[in-house]
Amino acid sequence: METFLEEAVKVPFGAKSLDAALCVPAAMSDAHTAVILTHGAGGDMNFSQLVSLAHQLASHGFLCLRFTCKGLNLAHRLKAYTAVWDYLKSLQRFTVKRVFFGGRSMGCRAAAALARRLSEESEAAVEGVICLSFPLHPPGQTHAHRQRSEDLRVLPAHTRVLFVSGTEDDMCDRVHFDTTVKEMKAQVEILWLRGGSHGLKVKGRSEVSVMEEVNLKVISWIRNQAAQAP
Numbered sequence: 001m002e003t004f005l006e007e008a009v010k011v012p013f014g015a016k017s018l019d020a021a022l023c024v025p026a027a028m029s030d031a032h033t034a035v036i037l038t039h040g041a042g043g044d045m046n047f048s049q050l051v052s053l054a055h056q057l058a059s060h061g062f063l064c065l066r067f068t069c070k071g072l073n074l075a076h077r078l079k080a081y082t083a084v085w086d087y088l089k090s091l092q093r094f095t096v097k098r099v100f101f102g103g104r105s106m107g108c109r110a111a112a113a114l115a116r117r118l119s120e121e122s123e124a125a126v127e128g129v130i131c132l133s134f135p136l137h138p139p140g141q142t143h144a145h146r147q148r149s150e151d152l153r154v155l156p157a158h159t160r161v162l163f164v165s166g167t168e169d170d171m172c173d174r175v176h177f178d179t180t181v182k183e184m185k186a187q188v189e190i191l192w193l194r195g196g197s198h199g200l201k202v203k204g205r206s207e208v209s210v211m212e213e214v215n216l217k218v219i220s221w222i223r224n225q226a227a228q229a230p
Contacts, residue, residue, distance in 0.1 A: 002026050003025070003026055003027070003058070003059040004023050004024065004025055004026050004055055004058030004059045005023070005024050005025075005026050005058075006021055006022065006023045006024075006054075006055075006058070007021070007022050008020070008021055009021070009022050009065075009087075011067060011083055011084050011087045012083065012087065013079075013080060013083045018067050018068060018069055018080055018083065018084065019044075019045065019067065019068045020045065020065060020066065020067035020068070020084065020087075021045060021054070021065070021066050021067075022063070022064075022065050023054045023055060023057065023058035023063070023064040023065075023066075024058055024063055024094075025058050025059070025060075025061050025062070025063075026058075028061060030093075030094055030095050031061065031062060031063035031094050031095075031096065032094075032095055032096060032097045032098065033061075033062050033063065033096070033097070033098045033099075033100070033127075033222065033226055034062065034063040034064070034065065034088060034094070034096045034098070034099050034100070035054075035057055035062055035063070035064045035065070035099075035100045035101075035102055035130070035222070036064075036065050036066070036067070036081070036084055036085065036088060036099070036100070036101050036102065036111070037050050037053065037054060037064060037065070037066040037067075037102045037103055037104075037107070037130075038050075038066060038067050038068070038069060038077075038080075038081065038084075038102075038103040038104075038107035038110065038111070039068065039069075039103065039104055039105075039106075039107050040103075040104045040105030040106045040107050040133070040135075041072055041105060041106045044068040044070070045066045045067050045068040046068075047104065048207065048211075049104060049132065049200060049207075049211055049214070050066050050104060051066075052211040052215060053132075053211070053214065053215055053218060054066050056215040056218075056219060057215075057218070057219065057222075060219050062219075062222065063094060063096065065084060065087075065088055067080070067084050069081070069110075072106070074106070074109060074110060074113065077106065077107070077109075077110040078110050078113045078114055078117075080110075081101070081110045081111065081113075081114045082114060085099075085101075085114065085118075098127045098225075098226055099125075099126050099127060100126070100127050100128045100129070100130055100222060100225075101114055101115050101126055101128075101129050101130070102129065102130030102131070102132070102218075103130070103131070103132065104132040104133055105132070105133050105134070105135045105171075105198070106135060107132075108129070108130065108131035108132060108133075108134050109134070109135065109148065109151070111129050111130070111131070112129050112131065112134075112151040112152050112155070112161075113151045114126075115128075115129045115151075115155060115159060116151040116154055116155055119155060119156050119159060126159070127159075127160065127225055127226075128159060128160035128161060128162065128222075128225055129155070129159065129160070129161045129162070129186075130162050130164075130218060130221075131161065131162065131163045131164065131165075132164045132200070132214070133164070133165055133166070133169060133171070133172070133198050133199070133200060134152075134163055134165065134172060135148065135171045135172070135198070136148055136149060136171060136172045136173065136176060136177055136180065137171060137172075137173065137176070138171065139170045139171055140170070142173045142176055145173065145176040145177075145180065149180045152180060152184055152186070153180065153183050153184055153185075154185070155184065155185065155186040156185060156186065157185045157186065157187070158187075159186040159187070160186065160187045160188075160189070160221075160225050161184070161186045161187070161188050161189070162188075162189050162190075162191070162217075162218065162221045163181075163188065163189070163190045163191070164190075164191045164193070164200070164214055164217065164218070165177070165190070165191075165192060165193065165196070166192070166193045166195065166196020166197050166198065166200055166201075166202070167192050167193065167194050167195060167196060168195055168196060168197050169196065169197060169198045170197075170198060171198045172198070189221060191213075191214070191217045193210065193213070193214075196210070200214065
């Protein structure tokens with residue numbers, strides 16, 4: 001028996017549209033918590049890690065909307081993320097009370113940027129941000145960490161942030177990352193994958209094994225945030 005249902009959707013984006021996939025729990029007529037996910041600089045919404053996480057989220061009672069937005073321009077990605085957020089709000093068949101923004105690599109930069117902007121408009125807009133392999137800097141260019149972490153550092157104290165990163169990620173210098181976290185006002189939790197690369201590949205472990213650990217952490221973290229919410 002299927003534990004989730006998935007449907008392909010088109011999200012209006014100016015004169016065009018974004019390809020997206022909506023995953024919903026199969027045994028529930030409604031979902032109160034939603035997660036938006038998107039990919040990094042390469043690939044699309046069908047990147048295996050995003051698919052795995054989306055399916056597990058829906059299987060555990062959460063609505064998950066993941067989308068594709070090609071391009072390396074962060075401002076463009078932010079506009080696309082905003083369009084998907086607007087689309088989610090328009091789905092009248094769900095009574096969404098809590099929303100988490102997330103993504104992988106460049107995708108979580110866009111998620112953090114939108115969370116920052118919305119938090120300046122409304123405290124209750126977004127519950128938290130899920131950062132899979134946050135790209136703190138390009139490989140070997142650690143000087144870029146201040147600019148790339150700006151949105152994270154100004155997120156308000158009521159926002160929760162979950163980082164999932166590999167200890168061998170060449171785009172996340174540990175010293176600069178620790179400094180960034182110390183400067184953040186948001187409530188931070190971190191899952192370090194021992195030996196993990198920027199692609200969350202771990203030598204000696206299958207991708208399925210790694211994603212089981214990641215998915216379990218994300219789901220338990222979301223549940224904890226929902227339990228703490230007023």
